[in-house]
Amino acid sequence: MTITTTRPAVTAHDRGSTFTGTGALVRFILRRDRVRIPVWLAALTLTTVGTAQSFQDLYGDDTNRAQVAETMSTPAGLAMTGPAHYLGDYTLGAMMSHQMLGFMAIMVGLMSVLAVVRHTRAEEETGRAELVRANVVGRHAHLVAALAVVAATNVVLALLIAAGLGGLGMAGITWSGALLYGAAHAAAGIVFAGVAAVTVQITEHSRGAAGLALAVVGVAYVLRAAGDVGDNGLSWLSPIGWVQATWAFLENRWWPLLLAVALAVGLVLVAFQLSSRRDVGAGLRQPRSGAAAASNALAHPIGFALRLHRGLMFGFGVAMLLLGVTYGSILGEAEDMLAGIDAFQDVIAEIGGATVAESFASMVMVIMAIIASVYVVMAALRPRAEENAGRAEPVLATALSRVRWLGSHLVVVLIGSVVMLLAAGLGIGLSGASSMGDSSMVGKLVGASLAYLPALWVTAGIAVLLVGLVPRAAALAWIVPLYAFLVGYLGQILQFPNWMNNLSPFGHIPQLPVDDLDFVPLLALTALAAALAVGGLLAFREREVNVT
Amino acid sequence: MxxxxxxxxxxxxxxxxxxxxxxxxxxxxxxxxxxxxxxxxxxxxxxxxxxxxxxxxxxxxxxxxxxxxxxxxxxxxxxxxxxxxxxxxxxxxxxxxxxxxxxxxxxxxxxxxxxxxxxxxxxxxxxxxxxxxxxxxxxxxxxxxxxxxxxxxxxxxxxxxxxxxxxxxxxxxxxxxxxxxxxxxxxxxxxxxxxxxxxxxxxxxxxxxxxxxxxxxxxxxRHLTRTTVIAETARPADRLAELPGVHDPAVHNGQLRFDVDTEQLDAVIGYLHSLGIRSLVSQPPTLEQLFMRHYGDDLNADVTTTRSA
The missing domain is CATH 3.40.50.300 (P-loop containing nucleotide triphosphate hydrolases)
Incomplete structure (x- = not known):
């Protein structure tokens, strides 16, 4: 007789849960980000405390603040900052909530999105997640661990900001307000972490996932801008609108943050659902097969570069168009809003003949051009990414010269820069013309948008020069849009000196349609861009192709 | 050109x-x-x-x-x-x-x-x-x-x-x-x-x-490499190890097994012949061995050469 023993079936306990291993992964993430997280926390806290300090220095007395409140009540001022409710009692605290909360929500969103993507989709894309998942690690462990760390980071940030601001002991900055102000940051960060949790399930590429989530951050900002200028409730569609609706340092209402928490929980549940439906490393869409042979266009270096860039160019172009349409739609309201107010006739006179809508549009143009420069940097660094991925080497081992290879990418970046500004200009022009009932705006605004081309070309030139000359530091090209954004945004609030504005290529572009068209700076910037690009191409011709 | x-x-x-x-x-x-x-x-x-x-x-x-x-x-x-x-x-x-x-x-x-x-x-x-x-x-x-x-x-x-x-x-x-x-x-x-x-x-x-x-x-x-020889002789090959070009001689069940530098092959086979060959297998070097000579055992040989020089 033979005795057979059967192993008992796996018990529920042995089976573990889809969260098994989360704790170990949390420690792993903290280890990997032991520098990154403290740097983000320190930078954001110091920005907040430093801004509050300079507000006190610049606007310490009531008359100063009243003046600021008046300039801020223009459509341009409201679009850039927050709801007009804060202007009623413009204490230093209210100034912080009004002017800084929207900007900081973007920054916190950036931090949270990048962190979630880095520890989920980027891990899958590189194949490292597969190694980890082959161990005793549950299906949702990566996502939960990433979200736990990001949520905790946001809570710590909230406490640091509250302590930093409360500790200043300024008039108008109460402890209860500081706590809510900090919590508003955490709420924004956690919502956008939830957004990223969903986008990383959708696309296979970490860059796409981050781009999609950051686009949501951008849409949230634009929605609240449109809502605050038009006073039409649109702000309630935006998480950034919610955190700004806390009236921190004024009435201190906490309940809008509940909306953010509820949305974050909902998003995370959706993310779990989506991730249960897909394979490790895969997106939601199954890969399809494609053409068996290359088209004639693909066999040409420029056609080839265009093929690699077209997804980014199309996606970003659509985003620019929508951005323009949104801003354009509030042009008419901006005009109406101020038409009957006498006080603004002086302001308009000061601007020099331009209408309120035109001055608003010219400010929006700078913002849209800086956003377009984000595309330019992403696209101009693409050849470096190709090199890093080991895909440049076999191409350069064909009869394609280095200069033609890098030059083809550059040509596509230049085409893309025109696409971006044309899309943004047409968007704001067409929707602005219809909201104002003035068809002459189309041409004016498209022209105003295209005037920023030389600034984008300088940005591209800097990126290409870095790729050619110091490839390892090519990511430094990000400084251009970042600096332009900081100078453009904080510079106006904190009154940076003029030379800081002049360091940015965007500072030299005539602000059409308000300013007169001056070709001298445009030509000078174009010449500079050409010199930078040629320098980059020549440097690339002389350097080795390194795959590391 | x-x-x-x-x-x-x-x-x-x-x-x-x-x-x-x-x-x-x-x-x-x-x-x-x-x-x-x-x-x-x-x-x-x-x-x-x-x-x-x-x-x-x-x-x-x-x-x-x-x-x-x-x-x-x-x-x-x-x-x-x-x-x-x-x-x-x-x-x-x-x-x-x-x-x-x-x-x-x-x-x-x-x-x-x-x-x-x-x-x-x-x-x-x-x-x-x-x-x-x-x-x-x-x-x-x-x-x-x-x-x-x-x-x-x-x-x-x-x-x-x-x-x-x-x-x-x-x-x-x-x-x-x-x-x-x-x-x-x-x-x-x-x-x-x-x-x-x-x-x-x-x-x-x-x-x-x-x-x-x-x-x-x-x-x-192959001229530069060693041939592996497996042989049986009528009389014991006592002096084999003293011959130039012979490496790693060993005896298993009365069978001789050794490597020999190709240029010394003739002299060594001559010596075996003088003892009465009963069986003889010689294997030309495979590339594996050729490879090993440069990355494996020959490293030691290099060191010994340097020391004795």
């Missing part, structure tokens, strides 16, 4: 450092026209670095290199029209199909033959409609091989081309290399698969620590 007829690749005294790491150290390499040349060495010996210099992707620190009579750095584009390259680690674009990638490489190089390309896809059993991200390692390698073979070029530079291929596909590849040789093409085949080099190559260069330690035809290299 005077060097064209006799040497497709001629390299001398090549140095290349990455930071403090010396990747190539006085490397000499000659590949004759119309030969299949094996470039043999362990991982990290400098094979890929040498090939990248030959393709003008890296610049050497010192020494001279000529490919098809031209300067690989200065004349890169002109030379690349006349050569094909397969990298050991093929990275494809995730959203381009294999067929598109093949055409792209072949058409950027020039001399693209559509019929030949389709025939190669069939031979290698490659589906050209799949996106790059869905290919396995072996299939990515096939894409690179088909792309390289689809153009009619004078020189093929193949850097561990069969990594990840299954044995069936390896034999298809070997067939292709033989056809290239028959058609009078020159092939530089880098590999660490000894059997492959042994089966395909006319001449071999062995690289170790960035330096060519041995170069020649397989038969020339």
């Amino acid at each position: 005077p060097a064209l007829t006799d040497a497709a690749i001629s390299v001398s005294g090549l140095d290349k450092s990455f930071g403090t790491t010396k990747a190539l150290d006085q490397l000499d390499l000659t590949v004759h026209t119309e030969e299949v040349h094996g470039f043999l060495g362990p991982n990290g010996a400098g094979k890929s670095t040498t090939i990248r210099v030959l393709l003008g992707l890296l610049r050497s620190d010192a020494g001279t290199a000529a490919v098809l009579g031209g300067d690989p750095w200065r004349d890169a584009v002109a030379l690349h029209r006349r050569l094909s390259y397969v990298a050991g680690d093929v990275n494809l674009w995730p959203n381009l199909t294999g067929g598109e990638a093949i055409d792209l490489f072949a058409r950027l190089r020039g001399g693209f033959d559509r019929k030949r390309r389709d025939a190669l896809c069939d031979r290698f059993d490659l589906d050209p409609t799949k996106k790059g991200r869905t290919y396995s390692k072996g299939n990515r390698q096939k894409v690179a091989i088909v792309a390289a073979l689809a153009s009619d070029v004078e020189l093929l530079v193949l850097d561990e081309p069969t990594a990840g291929l299954d044995p069936l596909m390896e034999s298809v590849f070997a067939e292709c290399v033989r056809e290239l040789k028959a058609a009078g093409r020159t092939v530089l085949l880098s590999s660490h698969i000894l059997a492959q080099v042994e089966a395909l190559c006319d001449r071999v260069s062995i690289i170790r620590l960035g330096h060519i330690v041995e170069s020649g035809s397989l038969s020339e290299l």
Whole structure:
């Protein structure tokens, strides 16, 4: 007789849960980000405390603040900052909530999105997640661990900001307000972490996932801008609108943050659902097969570069168009809003003949051009990414010269820069013309948008020069849009000196349609861009192709 | 171009450092026209670095290199029209199909033959409609091989081309290399698969620590290596160990087993003959042994030589 023993079936306990291993992964993430997280926390806290300090220095007395409140009540001022409710009692605290909360929500969103993507989709894309998942690690462990760390980071940030601001002991900055102000940051960060949790399930590429989530951050900002200028409730569609609706340092209402928490929980549940439906490393869409042979266009270096860039160019172009349409739609309201107010006739006179809508549009143009420069940097660094991925080497081992290879990418970046500004200009022009009932705006605004081309070309030139000359530091090209954004945004609030504005290529572009068209700076910037690009191409011709 | 007829690749005294790491150290390499040349060495010996210099992707620190009579750095584009390259680690674009990638490489190089390309896809059993991200390692390698073979070029530079291929596909590849040789093409085949080099190559260069330690035809290299002898003799071979050129003598069940330097073979067999040979098996060195001599036991021999000198 033979005795057979059967192993008992796996018990529920042995089976573990889809969260098994989360704790170990949390420690792993903290280890990997032991520098990154403290740097983000320190930078954001110091920005907040430093801004509050300079507000006190610049606007310490009531008359100063009243003046600021008046300039801020223009459509341009409201679009850039927050709801007009804060202007009623413009204490230093209210100034912080009004002017800084929207900007900081973007920054916190950036931090949270990048962190979630880095520890989920980027891990899958590189194949490292597969190694980890082959161990005793549950299906949702990566996502939960990433979200736990990001949520905790946001809570710590909230406490640091509250302590930093409360500790200043300024008039108008109460402890209860500081706590809510900090919590508003955490709420924004956690919502956008939830957004990223969903986008990383959708696309296979970490860059796409981050781009999609950051686009949501951008849409949230634009929605609240449109809502605050038009006073039409649109702000309630935006998480950034919610955190700004806390009236921190004024009435201190906490309940809008509940909306953010509820949305974050909902998003995370959706993310779990989506991730249960897909394979490790895969997106939601199954890969399809494609053409068996290359088209004639693909066999040409420029056609080839265009093929690699077209997804980014199309996606970003659509985003620019929508951005323009949104801003354009509030042009008419901006005009109406101020038409009957006498006080603004002086302001308009000061601007020099331009209408309120035109001055608003010219400010929006700078913002849209800086956003377009984000595309330019992403696209101009693409050849470096190709090199890093080991895909440049076999191409350069064909009869394609280095200069033609890098030059083809550059040509596509230049085409893309025109696409971006044309899309943004047409968007704001067409929707602005219809909201104002003035068809002459189309041409004016498209022209105003295209005037920023030389600034984008300088940005591209800097990126290409870095790729050619110091490839390892090519990511430094990000400084251009970042600096332009900081100078453009904080510079106006904190009154940076003029030379800081002049360091940015965007500072030299005539602000059409308000300013007169001056070709001298445009030509000078174009010449500079050409010199930078040629320098980059020549440097690339002389350097080795390194795959590391 | 005077060097064209006799040497497709001629390299001398090549140095290349990455930071403090010396990747190539006085490397000499000659590949004759119309030969299949094996470039043999362990991982990290400098094979890929040498090939990248030959393709003008890296610049050497010192020494001279000529490919098809031209300067690989200065004349890169002109030379690349006349050569094909397969990298050991093929990275494809995730959203381009294999067929598109093949055409792209072949058409950027020039001399693209559509019929030949389709025939190669069939031979290698490659589906050209799949996106790059869905290919396995072996299939990515096939894409690179088909792309390289689809153009009619004078020189093929193949850097561990069969990594990840299954044995069936390896034999298809070997067939292709033989056809290239028959058609009078020159092939530089880098590999660490000894059997492959042994089966395909006319001449071999062995690289170790960035330096060519041995170069020649397989038969020339065998002169430098040891033959393994297994013999039984009527009388015991007491003095065997004292003979010059004999290594590692051992006795198992009355059978003698030892290695002997090829130039001493005659004298040693003569000695065995004097003892009355009952059985004799002699094995020519395999490439494995040849390899071991440079990377294995011969290291010790080098050390002893230096000490005794």
